[in-house]
Amino acid sequence: DAKTTQPPSMDCAEGRAANLPCNHSTxxxxxxxxxxxxxxxxxxxxxIHGLKNNETNEMxxxxxxxxxxxxxxxxxHATLRDTAVYYCIAPGGxxxxxxxxxxxxxxxxx
Amino acid sequence: SAVISQKPSRDICQRGTSLTIQCQVDSQxxxxxxxxxxPGQSLTLIATANQGSEATYESGxxxxxFPISRPNLTFSTLTVSNMSPEDSSIYLCSVERTRxxxxxxxxxxxxxxxx
Numbered sequence: 001d002a003k004t005t006q007p008p009s010m011d012c013a014e015g016r017a018a019n020l021p022c023n024h025s026t027x028x029x030x031x032x033x034x035x036x037x038x039x040x041x042x043x044x045x046x047x048i049h050g051l052k053n054n055e056t057n058e059m060x061x062x063x064x065x066x067x068x069x070x071x072x073x074x075x076x077h078a079t080l081r082d083t084a085v086y087y088c089i090a091p092g093g094x095x096x097x098x099x100x101x102x103x104x105x106x107x108x109x110x
Numbered sequence: 111s112a113v114i115s116q117k118p119s120r121d122i123c124q125r126g127t128s129l130t131i132q133c134q135v136d137s138q139x140x141x142x143x144x145x146x147x148x149p150g151q152s153l154t155l156i157a158t159a160n161q162g163s164e165a166t167y168e169s170g171x172x173x174x175x176f177p178i179s180r181p182n183l184t185f186s187t188l189t190v191s192n193m194s195p196e197d198s199s200i201y202l203c204s205v206e207r208t209r210x211x212x213x214x215x216x217x218x219x220x221x222x223x224x225x
Contacts, residue, residue: 042219044204044216087152098214099155102152
């Protein structure tokens with residue numbers, strides 16, 4: 001697994017975009033970047049993943065830099081229900097085991 | 111996404127006893143995993159539950175302490191044996207789906223407290 005680095009916590013105002021950064025400078029060429037989140041007392045929830053190109057789904061957008069050393073998860077209109085710990089993971093091309101780091105505690109403020 | 115259920119959702123157990131946690135998926139899946147989340151910590155992978163063969167354990171976890179069964183493609187159990195207060199954690203199962211090679215869907219977790 002590539003090592004990922006995330007800020008321990010962030011705040012965001014409700015209705016504004018939440019931009020969560022992740023550094024994965026040791027990522028290899030075939031490693032995807034995955035984002036999960038864990039709302040308090042629940043199991044982690046898959047959000048999005050990407051390899052090289054930017055990705056968007058119904059939950060979020062993922063922006064990956066051209067050198068692939070960092071990425072940003074964007075929640076375009078954060079709500080109070082988006083308050084959670086967000087994990088950025090680069091599990092490796094052949095490994096299925098997810099290694100969860102400390103993640104970023106996002107708090108959406110009313 | 112998969113619908114995953116776990117039983118029990120929570121339990122309080124005495125030191126030295128064992129607890130078996132069940133994980134049921136609404137469709138057949140190839141890969142099932144068991145994780146532990148200690149209080150205030152992130153998730154740690156315990157083992158991969160293989161259908162028809164012995165589970166594959168991560169470093170620091172052994173079969174005698176965490177025996178796992180996987181009788182079919184929709185069900186698995188994790189037993190926490192000879193429990194101590196240090197085993198107090200949330201135990202989660204997850205499954206891999208075809209959305210991506212490492213995309214996993216997690217159950218709601220079992221909150222275990224050992225007195």
